[in-house]
Amino acid sequence: MGVKGKLIASVEVKCGGHLVHDIFHTKTHHISNICPSKIQNFEIHEGDSVKVGSVVSWKYNDDGKDKISKQMIEAIDHETKTITWKLIGGDLLELYNSFTIITSCDHEWTTWTFLYEKKTEDIPEPLVLLGFVLHVTKDIEGHLLK
Template sequence: MGLKGKLIGSIEVKCGGHSIHDIIHTNPHHIPNIAPNVLNHFEIHEGETIKVGSIVSWKFNQGGNEILFKDVVESVDLEKKSITWKVIGGNMLELYNSFIVITSSEHQWTTVTLQYEKKTEDTPEPLTLLGVLLNGLKDIESHLLKK
């Protein structure tokens, strides 16, 4: 059994993938208000916005448990509407040696990719987390469609 894995989930969004990317890239501090059942907290620790080198933290709800990510933004591709976040702290690193989250959007689709290395073969695949992140994207879409 391999310890490295990749999970990819995509959802079709009526508001356009570019709109989802714009919220994540330029207004991530609004996401806890947009998706309070998914995201409890967002904070920028270093940097002013989501730029390469910015350090941010997120607190998610997963089945009644709080998941904390502290990330450094590794890359932002405005043309491809993609952001790569490397987890550098938080309780996700209790189960995984490395964890990267990639958000990308194109046309009517938004995609979340999780790349990870489990500490042991018994560590579960982060399927529930992928579902939580996709639900957050659906909440962002609903918010944008109300406007």
């Protein structure tokens, strides 16, 4: 059994957290246009939109390396503006036995929570990825403020 971890980071978004949530929930396919240097592609494999049970994938560039993340949408709560994404494939699962990403938005804040289990103790904490998603959030904020 690996070492379990939890990372949480919040970033202020002047456009309002609800607008960031709307991008991730209903306009997810626009994210690759908003920040093309970070996100190259978003695709829905199962389902016709981002809804519970949908399987999606992202092609992204993290720390100068092209990567893939395949996820299942586990939960969406419209009241708390929360989406839970469970990894089911891709590069992160080479390092982690399990990895769940929770995005939530409240007023002028967007919060990212990572729940994960490292395969071994020497696997680094996913701090670079956390910084990456915070930068994507700020790119989305900049787009929405235009």
